[in-house]
Amino acid sequence: MPELPEVETIRSQVAAHLAGSKLAAIEVKRASIIKGEITSLKGKTIKVVRRYGKLMVVDFSKGLSLAIHLKMTGRLTLLKDEMELPIHTHVIFTFKQGDETKRVAFSDTRRFGFLHVLPTHEVGELKFIRSLGKEPFKDLDLAAFVEMVRGATRPIKNLLLDQSRIAGIGNIYACEALWLAGIKPTKRADKLTKKEVKLLFGAVESVLKEGIARGGASDNDYRNLLGEKGEYQNFFKVYGRTGKPCLHCETPLKRIVQAGRSTFYCPTCQS
DNA sequence: AGTATAACCTGTCTGC
DNA sequence: TGCAGACAGGTTATAC
Numbered sequence: 037m038p039e040l041p042e043v044e045t046i047r048s049q050v051a052a053h054l055a056g057s058k059l060a061a062i063e064v065k066r067a068s069i070i071k072g073e074i075t076s077l078k079g080k081t082i083k084v085v086r087r088y089g090k091l092m093v094v095d096f097s098k099g100l101s102l103a104i105h106l107k108m109t110g111r112l113t114l115l116k117d118e119m120e121l122p123i124h125t126h127v128i129f130t131f132k133q134g135d136e137t138k139r140v141a142f143s144d145t146r147r148f149g150f151l152h153v154l155p156t157h158e159v160g161e162l163k164f165i166r167s168l169g170k171e172p173f174k175d176l177d178l179a180a181f182v183e184m185v186r187g188a189t190r191p192i193k194n195l196l197l198d199q200s201r202i203a204g205i206g207n208i209y210a211c212e213a214l215w216l217a218g219i220k221p222t223k224r225a226d227k228l229t230k231k232e233v234k235l236l237f238g239a240v241e242s243v244l245k246e247g248i249a250r251g252g253a254s255d256n257d258y259r260n261l262l263g264e265k266g267e268y269q270n271f272f273k274v275y276g277r278t279g280k281p282c283l284h285c286e287t288p289l290k291r292i293v294q295a296g297r298s299t300f301y302c303p304t305c306q307s
Numbered sequence: 308a309g310t311a312t313a314a315c316c317t318g319t320c321t322g323c
Numbered sequence: 324t325g326c327a328g329a330c331a332g333g334t335t336a337t338a339c
Contacts, residue, residue, distance in 0.1 A: 039332060090333075107333050109317080124317080146316045148333065164334090190309060199334080206332055256319090256331065275332095296312070298330080 038106045040172065040204030041247030042258050042266065043090050046112055049261035050094065051085040053114060057131035057138060059096070066126040069144065072153030074127070076100060082131075089168050089203030093159055101159050103152040104142070109257045110149030115139040127151065145257070169201040172244055176202060181237045185225045192228060193221035194295050196240070205240065208253055208275045211300045213239040215274045220306045221299045222292070246271065274300040 038046070058081045062074055080096035087093070094102040104112070113122050115138075121128070122143040131138045142151060152162075159165065170176035170184075184202070188195045195201060196210040205213070214221050216239035219232050228236070252258055252266030255276060259265060273283055278291040282302035292299050 042332075105333085107315095108331070144316090145318070146331090146333095148315060188308090194310085197333095208332060253332075258332070295310075297333095 038110075038252065038258055039090060039206030039209050039247070040087075040244055041209070041250075041268065042252035042260075043087055043092055043106065043204075044248050045252045045260050045266065046106075047085050047087045047092050049114075050082075050092070050112065053261065054082050054131055054133075054138065054140070055085065057082055057133040059129060060132045060137075061130040063128040063130075064126070065128070066147075069126050069142075069147060069149065070151045070153070074102075074151065074153050077102060077153060088165050089171065089199055090206070091164060091168075095156050099156045101154055101156040103154065103159065103162065103164075105149050105152075105164070106144070107146070107148035107150075109146045110142065110144040111257075111259055112261055113141045113143065113259065113263050114261050115141055140261075167200050168203045169199060171203045172205075172241060178234065178237050181240075182230075182233050185228055185233050185236075188225035190225060191222045191294060192219060192225045192236070193299055195225045197295070197297070202240075204244070207297050208255065208272070209240070209243050209247060211275045212243045212273055215301060215306060216243060218305050221294060221301050274302065276300065 059077050062078060064074065077096055077100055080098050080100055082094055082096055084095040085092065092104045111122060122141050124145045125141045125143040127142040129140045170180055193210055193214060196205050213236065217232065217236040219228065219236055247253060247268045250267040250271065251260060253268035254265035255269045274289055277289050277300060279288050282289055282305055285304045287302055287304040289300055290303050
């Protein structure tokens with residue numbers, strides 16, 4: 037479920053609530069979602085929480101790290117006292133900071149997500165990270181974006197979703213950015229005009245920024261570390277709005293399928 | 308280099 | 324009420 041803004045929201049919350057906390061206990065209910073030796077994290081303290089595209093990396097003391105991918109339905113939940121465990125909880129972490137005890141559950145209905153324990157110095161060697169493309173707001177600048185678009189013959193929507201080119205964009209933000217830029221999702225990437233490329237670059241940054249500002253999009257499953265929904269779903273212009281009027285021109289929005297994923301767009305504004 | 312499809316899983320919704 | 328089918332924020336392997 038979570039795309040860059042959702043993962044970034046959780047990343048900053050994990051940093052705010054758990055940095056400096058010591059992992060006192062780990063309860064594993066389903067080992068198959070774990071790679072590496074999770075018990076080695078016991079007694080270690082959280083130092084830094086990073087994000088690579090949609091992957092979160094928690095750096096612990098003693099040179100150990102925990103990579104977390106939430107995929108579609110993964111959640112990290114800071115458990116309140118007496119709180120029932122989320123459904124499909126696979127791992128429960130108990131942290132101590134001074135007198136305080138904090139419990140965090142990793143749950144994942146569809147079990148696509150994973151936890152991966154590895155030495156911090158090996159994080160950069162992860163195949164997932166090595167194959168990631170440029171990161172919005174970091175090394176993805178307009179020049180890099182122009183270059184990328186110029187060299188691609190596939191539809192622009194498919195390019196936006198390709199994590200090996202741009203890290204972090206998923207189906208929601210791809211659709212929203214294309215609507216904002218007024219570009220048809222099926223248009224061949226290298227056929228975009230200079231003006232369109234520039235508009236799209238701005239639109240991508242704009243929707244990601246707004247997604248982060250609104251705490252992510254909870255169209256369905258997504259919840260932040262505190263179990264709260266995001267707000268960005270209330271501001272979708274096209275995603276999931278098949279048949280509803282375009283907010284610009286009132287044309288009924290269309291749904292098509294590209295690369296096996298739903299694309300929502302306005303046939304009038306995006307041509 | 309690109310596409311398309313299936314696969315990994317469970318849950319929810321729609322239509323008959 | 325039941326049941327089949329479509330669909331869901333992601334990634335990857337495999338076959339064209």
